Amino acid sequence: MNEKLHSFHLAILIYLIQTGVTLFVLPAELAQNFGTNGWVAVIIGAALVYINIFLIGAVYRLGRGKSFFAIIEDGMPPMLSYTLYLLLTVLWSLIGCITAKQYIMVYQIITFQHTPGSLLKLGYDVLIYTLVIKGIYNIAKASTFIFSITVFLALLFFYFITDIELARYTPFLFKDGDGLLIGIFKTYIAFLGFELSILFFPYINKESKFFTSLIIGNLITTVVYVYTCLIIFGVFGYEYLKELIFPLLDFLSIIRLPIIERLENLLYALFALKVLITSVMFYWAATESAKRIFRNKSDKTLSFILIAFSYFISLIPDSLEQVRNWLDFLTRWEIGVTLFLPVICIILILLRSKGRKHADGKNC
Amino acid sequence: MGFFRKRYKKALLTKENQETQESVSLENTINQFRECSDLVHNALPELQVEYLYIENLVNEQKVKEYLVEPFDTIKFPDVSLILTEKRYKKTADSRSLYKGILNGEAAIFFKDEAYLVNLFGPETRPVNESGTETVITGPHESFNESAGQNISLLRRRIKSSHLKVYKVSVGKVTLTDVYLLYLENVANKDFVEKVKQRVESVETDGIFESTMLVQMIEENPYSFFPQFLTTERPDTASSKILEGKIVGITDGSPSAFIAPTSFFEFFNSPEDYYQRWAVATALRILRYSAFFITVFFTAFYVAVITFHYEMIPRTLLSTLLESRSRVPFPPLIEALVMEFTIELLREAGARLPTKIGQTIGIVGGIVIGQSAVQAGFTSNILIIAVAISAIASFVIPNYIMSASIRLVRFGLIILAGIWGNYGIILGIGLVLVHLSGMTNLGSSYLIPIAPISTADMKDILIRAPFSKLKTRPYQAQTRNPYRQKKK
Structure with missing residues (x-):
């Protein structure tokens, strides 16, 4: 365990866990829920995430770098902690799996209508497994490489600069939307993934600048979301956006280069690498959690079991609508987890330090 | 099985120990080298000296200087005086004696003692130009087998x-x-x-x-x-x-x-440092582009022709359709056959003498380029794709890396034939996962990208002017990181 996560890798990792297929649907959801200038809501979502990040930062500081599992096991009875681990293992492995399933199903709609999705998913799961078993440090290395490949996609958006019409932004804010509250909830979901950073404590040191890296990682996601949504709102306008399911795909399909056009297929395929990091990190977190229950099993075995188990579960939803419902359900639980884990950790740390002070006082 | 392996190992060790324990004697040494026709054994009975050496490992001049001349001119009592000279090393260990003879030394036996004198000097290839790493500017010397x-x-x-x-x-x-x-x-x-x-x-x-x-x-x-x-x-x-x-x-x-x-070092050429920085940077970008073309071009062709026709602009579509209309095979088979043929030509060209190698190139070029298309065996566009990929693979300066990349390309072509762009990306993912897990002496294979080292980027992805290359690479983890005076 000599290798520690570098602050740059940590920021990139956070960004890559957060972004995925969400980017393809986010502009449409913003338009539906917020109406005019819905892209501004991304900033509200990001601000809420920062509150959560502060909580995780507080756990790191109060616990003096003590691992999440150690905090839980020191303060909770074993039965309770094992139940929590079991819940987290199931939840995280299902999120990792259904995220990948969602990606595959969208790809199936674009290109492989007649290829069994289960087969495509199996190929993807093999890739996931090979990366999960490499451990967090190598996942971070792979994510840096993936970042360097995908960051250039942002440059492609300059293709649309001339298509932006300022009138499409309208002078109104959040008019003609279906519901602010549900909109904020959905925008917050688009940022999920950062909460896994609570498991990073044993893999970081002072040089990792944990808190700053989390903030920068979330900032990159915010900038990417705002930048993408801003351009798409400017090109399509909010009314048209409401009618679309995957606006980013329609957006990319407009690109025509001299020797190639309809780039959405290739670019969406490239997104497989981004989604890979999201899925891999959720599986990694699930494996870490499962390791606390089944201590004598190796990481490889646990990851294999989790991926295989969730693969079979992923065969149940057989339409994109069902997959979205599953994801909605799982992400609701995940929102609970993002709030619950840091709060419970802080409480346990405070109780323990209070108990220690009390014991010290008695000894005196 | 384990028991037999242990016994066999023990037997081997015992045999080795016996060899070590053997006393240093002329008889034992001759016995050790029995049936070695290149062993020279000379006896000088009047001096009570005998010496042995392997004639193909020694330099004639040294034999004359250290063996023939010194013992020719002296009388018996002076032998021990000569053998006190520094170049004659006394040895009492039979293993080092045999090793010395095999390393081109002569074993001299005088009374009951053995001495070794270094006569090593076989003919070696002169220093020539490198066959695999040629440069236009810069030194032309290359290593040889010595x-x-x-x-x-x-x-x-x-x-x-x-x-x-x-x-x-x-x-x-x-x-x-x-x-x-x-x-x-x-x-x-x-x-x-x-x-x-x-x-x-x-x-x-x-x-x-x-x-x-x-x-x-x-x-x-x-x-x-x-x-x-x-x-x-x-x-x-x-x-x-x-x-x-x-x-x-x-x-x-x-x-x-x-x-x-690191992985990226395989794309650097020594000439990068002998050229102006801008030219060297352009060459590096060219090499990385060549890498992408080698890996993806044919695979992408297969993916587009098999699954993603919509990606081809209308102006190019008719040319492509016309080119492929007579080909009876699916794009995957067509591409694999062509890539395989190119590899055959490359291997044949590499193994044959230069003049015949050129003929292979011409025959291969005409047969594949002209006849295969005319026979409706393959399409013109695929030949262009395969040829460009092959040329691009030779732009990579390191031959071993270039060969590895060509092999990976086959995997990507197959994946592209099965799952189109998705297959290619899965293939890239697998390669990436593999590369990110690789280390060399414990340091990452993907430095300076992962882990990130911005200082090293100046001499990996580009070649910055020398005034900017002040530090040694991060990967070397050197004790003295500055190679130029700090200002």
């Missing part, structure tokens, strides 16, 4: 007493000398120790090439990719020593290996 000669080429370039040369013998039968060169005040001590330890721990009957040795000491033996940079050029090897890396020279091999190495 380790001594190769070390002298490095010593002539680095005139520093800090340049250390550590010798290890590898191979139980071949006893090949491997020399590890490094700058004591710059190289990372842990890395030096690791390389020494790994080379010393190689247990095999023999090695003949540096590229063979590195496969025995690397951390990922099942990987497609080379993990140690190898070079035939003394200027490259010296520059790596200055960077704080360790260079290994194997006797009998014209290539030196360098450790630690």
Whole structure:
């Protein structure tokens, strides 16, 4: 365990866990829920995430770098902690799996209508497994490489600069939307993934600048979301956006280069690498959690079991609508987890330090 | 099975010990080298001296100077006086005596004592131009098969007493000398120790090439990719020593290996440093583009033609359709057959003498280029794609890396034929996962991208002006990171 996560890798990792297929649907959801200038809501979502990040930062500081599992096991009875681990293992492995399933199903709609999705998913799961078993440090290395490949996609958006019409932004804010509250909830979901950073404590040191890296990682996601949504709102306008399911795909399909056009297929395929990091990190977190229950099993075995188990579960939803419902359900639980884990950790740390002070006082 | 293996090992060890315990005597030595027709045995009865050496390993001049002349002119009592000279080394160990003879020394027997004198000096290939790493500007010398000669080429370039040369013998039968060169005040001590330890721990009957040795000491033996940079050029090897890396020279091999190495170093050419920085940077970008073309071009062609016709602009579509209309095979088979043929031509061209190699190129070019298209066996566009991929693969300066990349390309073509763009991306993912897990002496194979090292980017992705290249590479973990005076 000599290798520690570098602050740059940590920021990139956070960004890559957060972004995925969400980017393809986010502009449409913003338009539906917020109406005019819905892209501004991304900033509200990001601000809420920062509150959560502060909580995780507080756990790191109060616990003096003590691992999440150690905090839980020191303060909770074993039965309770094992139940929590079991819940987290199931939840995280299902999120990792259904995220990948969602990606595959969208790809199936674009290109492989007649290829069994289960087969495509199996190929993807093999890739996931090979990366999960490499451990967090190598996942971070792979994510840096993936970042360097995908960051250039942002440059492609300059293709649309001339298509932006300022009138499409309208002078109104959040008019003609279906519901602010549900909109904020959905925008917050688009940022999920950062909460896994609570498991990073044993893999970081002072040089990792944990808190700053989390903030920068979330900032990159915010900038990417705002930048993408801003351009798409400017090109399509909010009314048209409401009618679309995957606006980013329609957006990319407009690109025509001299020797190639309809780039959405290739670019969406490239997104497989981004989604890979999201899925891999959720599986990694699930494996870490499962390791606390089944201590004598190796990481490889646990990851294999989790991926295989969730693969079979992923065969149940057989339409994109069902997959979205599953994801909605799982992400609701995940929102609970993002709030619950840091709060419970802080409480346990405070109780323990209070108990220690009390014991010290008695000894005196 | 384990029991028998243990007994066999024990028997071998006992045999080895017996060899060591053998007393140093002329009879034993002659017996050891029985049926070796190249063993010269001379006796000078009046001096009570007998000597043995292997005639193909010695230099005639040295034989005359150290054996014939000294013993020709003296009388019996003076023999012991001559043998006190420094070059005659007394030995009481039969194993070192046999090893000495095999290393080109003469064994001199006088009374009951044995002495060794170094006569080594077989004919070696002169220093020539490198066949695989040619440059237009810059030195043209390359290593040859003599380790001594190769070390002298490095010593002539680095005139520093800090340049250390550590010798290890590898191979139980071949006893090949491997020399590890490094700058004591710059190289990372842990890395030096690791390389020494790994080379010393190689247990095999023999090695003949540096590229063979590195496969025995690397951390990922099942990987497609080379993990140690190898070079035939003394200027490259010296520059790596200055960077704080360790260079290994194997006797009998014209290539030196360098450790630690990153993936990106395989795309650098020594000429990058002899050209102007802007030209060198452009060349590096060209090489990385060549890498992408080699890996993806044919695979992408297969993916587009099989699954994603919508990606082809209308103006190009008619040309493509026309070109493919007579081809009876699916794009995947068509591409694999063509890539296979190109590999056949390349391999045939590489193995045959230059003149016949050219003929193969012309015959291959005409047969494949013209006839295959006319026969409706393949399409024009695919020939262009395959040819461009093949040419691009030769732009990569390191032949071993280029060969590995060509192999990976086949995997991507197959995946593209099965799942189109998705297959290609899955393939990239697998390669990426594999590369990110690879290490060289414990340091990442993907430095300077992962982990990130912005200072190294200036000499990996581009070649910045020398005034900006002040530090040694991060990967070398050197004790002395600055190579230029800090301002």
